[in-house]
Amino acid sequence: MIATLLKATPPRARVLLALLLCVLLVAPAFADRYVVSVLVLVFWFAYVGQAWNVMMGFAGLLSLGHALYVGLGAYVSAALFVRLGIGPWAGLPVAILASVAVGAAVGWLGFRFRIEGVYFALLTIAFAEVARIGFDHLAWTGGAAGLFLPVSTGGGGAWWNLRGGPVFFYYLALALACIAFVLCAALRHSPLGYRWLAVREDPEAARALGVNVFRARMAAVLVSAALASVGGVFYAFYYNNLFPSQTFDVARSIEIILAPIVGGLGTLFGPILGAFILTPLGELLIALTEKAGLNAPGTKAVFYGLCLIVIITLAPNGVWPALKKRLGIPQEEA
Amino acid sequence: MSPSIVIEVALQGLLMGLVYGLMALGLSVIFGVVRVVNFAHGEFAVLAMYTAFVLFTALRLDPFLAMLPVAALFFVIGYALQATLINPFIDRPEHEQFILLVGVAIIMVNGLLMVFGPDARHANLSYSFDSWLIETPFGSPVIVDKVRAYAAGAALVVCGLLFAFFRYTLTGTAIRACADNLVGAAVVGLDVKRLYALTFGIGLACVGAAGSMMVALTDATPMLAPSFTLLAFTIVIVGGLGSMAGALVGGVLIGVAEAMASLFVAPSMKSMVSFALLVAVLAVRPQGLLGRRAA
Secondary structure (H helix, E strand, O other), X not given: OHHHHHHHOOHHHHHHHXXXXXXXXXXXXXXXXXXXXXXXXXXXXXXXXXXXXHHHHHOOOOOOOOHHHHHHHHHHHHHHHHHHOOOHHHHHHHHHHHHHHHHHHHHHHHHHOOOOOHHHHHHHHHHHHHHHHHHHOOHHHOHHHOEEOOOOOOOOHHHHHOOOOHHHHHHHHHHHHHHHHHHHHHHHOOHHHHHHHHHHHOHHHHHHOOOOHHHHHHHHHHHHHHHHHHHHHHHHHHHOEEOHHHHOOHHXXXXXXXXXXXXXXXXXXXXXXXXXXXXXXXXXXXXXXXXOOOOOOOHHHHHHHHHHHHHHHHOOOOHHHHHHHHHOOOOOOO | OOHHHHHHHHHHHHHHXXXXXXXXXXXXXXXXHHOOOOOOHHHHHHHHHHHHHHHXXXXXXXXXXXXXXXXXXXXXXXXXXXXXXXXXXXXXXXXXXXXXXXXXXXXXXXXXXXXXXXXXXXXXXXXXXXXXXXXXXXXXXEEEEHHHHHHHHXXXXXHHHHHHHHHHOHHHHHHHHHHHOHHHHHHXXXXXXXXXXXXXXXXXXXXXXXXXXXXXXXXXXXXXXXXXXXXXXXXXXXXXXXXXXXXXXXXXXXXXXXXXXXXXXXXXXXXXXXXXXXXXXXXXOOOOOOOOOOO
16 A cells, blocks of 8 residues: 555655654654644644545535534543543544444434535534534533543553653654555545545536445545544643543644645645644744744634635635645645 | 513514624625625624724714714725725625635734734623513513614614615615626616625615624624624525525524524534525525525
């Protein structure tokens, strides 16, 4: 699988990719704590952006409630760990299952009743809101007061219970981002990937060609939800605290979709590039306002909102297609 | 539980629902004509609340009077927004329009957060707690808040004016023509882009009026904005996107349902009920209660 992918990648892109990966692999040895923590965020947003991109970029389904799948993954794995002492690796399949089940419900409701476009986007927001209110009232996961993971390593140590330091999570996040990239690249060039594109471009024409539109869309939602929930497990064990009002917030869902939109919808590199552009700029903005003595909590979000407007007005295909031309990478990827 | 409490809460929900309905009407008008979904709708409602709040604290202007200048201001904002930012998007894919307005919404809610902070702002009207007592055969009387009744009455008046505008004026008829048949409207020589800008202005004027009234009823905080957006969408989808009467019916339905939910379940669970209604309507009658099929 990886061999065919490599063959499909133009040599110039292969060299650049290898260089980037090498730099990132040795980065923690030189970079300080703060840079490492920002890079963890970059990888995380690249990862969940990739997950969201499967739905919107590949299959043309706008989800504005992806915090739902991320949050479910986070809450299920964290609750299993805190309440029942089940470690994250055993909790992971349960978390994926929970997100996939909910994704199936959203997808079934949406596609069975032909809820499309904006209506579908609203349905996804509504489900995320229901989850937020539901978890606010669920005493077993701490309700609105939040769920906290013990920082001590317990029995299993750093690896088994994901109780490591920043560098540990750095490599974990990097691995996640790489795996998602390879997986999405493989999916994108698989028969299913071509069906997704057909459905995205013209559902009626795809149906006429014999593509089962319902199944293709459902597959996109399930894959996307599963990937997102793994991102949620990482989030829970990295931050060690979960609040329904943050985890399932519309603002979180929007944060997730920023990187792929800015980087390039439907491209494989878009989410990664977008995360590398937006996250450091956002963090820099926070650092600058703090240094200036301003306590303006909305600054970063206003900046993100401006980015959205500028990108969607001037370059709705994102930064990556333009950059690709600059770098002289010819192959059409999206 | 005494029946008069149930009647009282239902009545409160109904009155509140009419104000919600006016807010949702703005969304419905914009979608019905411009075919652009205003994702920043709740954000505009909260901006209107803050505008009315500032007018009240600085000039002692009663929110029910502030309604007029705020609606006028929002008409101008809406017109300018459509004419500059949104008109280039009318032929673009749906998700691009949506993302554009998501961007506008983020900037607005966080701009409010930066200017006013996260605390709730309360407009202390002299008649905030005035009420009427209505005798019932159940023993205890039903209490009706005067502010709520005023707000609901004002919402009905604004809606009536809007119905009349679309029904009886030439501009209103031209706007309806754009909604019914865009190509036909362009062929007979209507300036579609200007009419779109007018419509967006009218839609935001509704929000401006509704937001001003809302200052008299609830505290203003930036955090209300996303939930108002969702509320407006829920109302409009339940009532039928593009149907003016549907927005009011949906508003009342959601208002009463939420009031009942906060009485019988818990106030914090009330939006669950509207989402359940939303999902039920989407599944059974996707065009909404009063919507036309394939609209």
